[in-house]
Amino acid sequence: MNYRHLYHAGNFADCMKHALLTALLHALSRKNTPFSVLDTHAGIGLYDLSSSQAEATGEWREGIGRLLDLPPDMPDLEPLEDWLALVRQVMKEYAGKMMYPGSPEIVLRALRPGDSLVCCELHPEDQRALRRLFHNNSTVSVHCRDAYEAVTALLPPKTARRGLVLIDPPFEERSEFTDLVKAVTTARQRFPSGIVAVWYPIKHRSPPRAFFNALQDTGQRNLLNLELTIRPPLDPGLLNGCGLLIANPPFKFDEEGAAILSALCKYLGDGNTESLVEWIVPE
Ligand SMILES: C[S@@+](CC[C@H](N)C(=O)[O-])C[C@H]1O[C@@H](n2cnc3c(N)ncnc32)[C@H](O)[C@@H]1O
Numbered sequence: 001m002n003y004r005h006l007y008h009a010g011n012f013a014d015c016m017k018h019a020l021l022t023a024l025l026h027a028l029s030r031k032n033t034p035f036s037v038l039d040t041h042a043g044i045g046l047y048d049l050s051s052s053q054a055e056a057t058g059e060w061r062e063g064i065g066r067l068l069d070l071p072p073d074m075p076d077l078e079p080l081e082d083w084l085a086l087v088r089q090v091m092k093e094y095a096g097k098m099m100y101p102g103s104p105e106i107v108l109r110a111l112r113p114g115d116s117l118v119c120c121e122l123h124p125e126d127q128r129a130l131r132r133l134f135h136n137n138s139t140v141s142v143h144c145r146d147a148y149e150a151v152t153a154l155l156p157p158k159t160a161r162r163g164l165v166l167i168d169p170p171f172e173e174r175s176e177f178t179d180l181v182k183a184v185t186t187a188r189q190r191f192p193s194g195i196v197a198v199w200y201p202i203k204h205r206s207p208p209r210a211f212f213n214a215l216q217d218t219g220q221r222n223l224l225n226l227e228l229t230i231r232p233p234l235d236p237g238l239l240n241g242c243g244l245l246i247a248n249p250p251f252k253f254d255e256e257g258a259a260i261l262s263a264l265c266k267y268l269g270d271g272n273t274e275s276l277v278e279w280i281v282p283e
Pocket residue numbers: 001003004005017040041042043044045101102103104120121122123126145146147148168169170
């Protein structure tokens with residue numbers, strides 16, 4: 001396990017994932033009944049963007065850095081408002097330090113009494129950091145458990161009938177897309193009402209397309225795909241874009257997601273950024 005998210009936290013791909021995650025949580029909060037979130041690849045929860053690791057790549061400067069430099073009341077940032085307000089709030093609580101919230105911290109802040117968060121993180125050091133972050137929080141449990149095993153072992157959630165499974169792998173394994181097809185299928189079998197959101201990288205077009213074909217072959221329905229590319233995906237050595245595949249998306253999430261991606265397109269990348277929202281399989 002070589003991947004450490006601290007090097008990449010706050011980059012354009014995190015902006016896309018976290019802005020959409022915030023909107024998914026917002027949709028879950030519209031109903032009063034409790035929800036549960038399983039974050040299968042949780043990371044450390046909170047990232048110090050002034051750390052040597054984050055500065056070594058400087059990726060965050062082309063992501064959250066650009067967005068935080070904009071005046072917060074700009075009308076075209078409105079679809080990003082909830083997420084950006086959360087990021088600003090976290091930084092304020094850390095006395096203006098560049099502390100960037102990862103997926104578990106974003107989820108934690110959306111939980112209401114009765115809701116819950118279950119995190120899995122396999123890297124021993126990152127798992128310890130995550131436990132430290134949530135040490136006195138009874139609504140969050142942290143497991144040192146393989147994400148794909150967790151989808152079977154921890155679903156359906158014990159405490160709620162509604163919820164979200166976020167699957168955000170590092171894509172170090174060649175089998176990752178194949179593993180994801182199995183994971184999405186299993187998650188939906190075990191938790192049919194749950195939303196399942198899978199982040200994936202776009203280096204070139206063919207691996208994600210093969211992933212969608214494989215999902216279609218399973219016969220699953222109600223699969224929405226959202227993508228952001230900062231350049232045409234022609235050089236497979238680069239992270240040219242990323243996507244979020246969502247099974248069972250909330251009502252009208254195609255429209256809400258499109259607005260979020262359009263807002264990101266204006267400020268991320270170097271003028272060639274594009275977004276795409278498509279139904280891989282309709283409801
Ligand atoms: C992309 S990062 C997660 C970022 C996080 N979801 C966020 O948005 O803030 C992927 C994480 O998964 C962990 N990981 C890798 N393989 C795993 C596995 N099989 N099970 C659980 N965690 C794993 C890595 O250590 C890394 O921290």
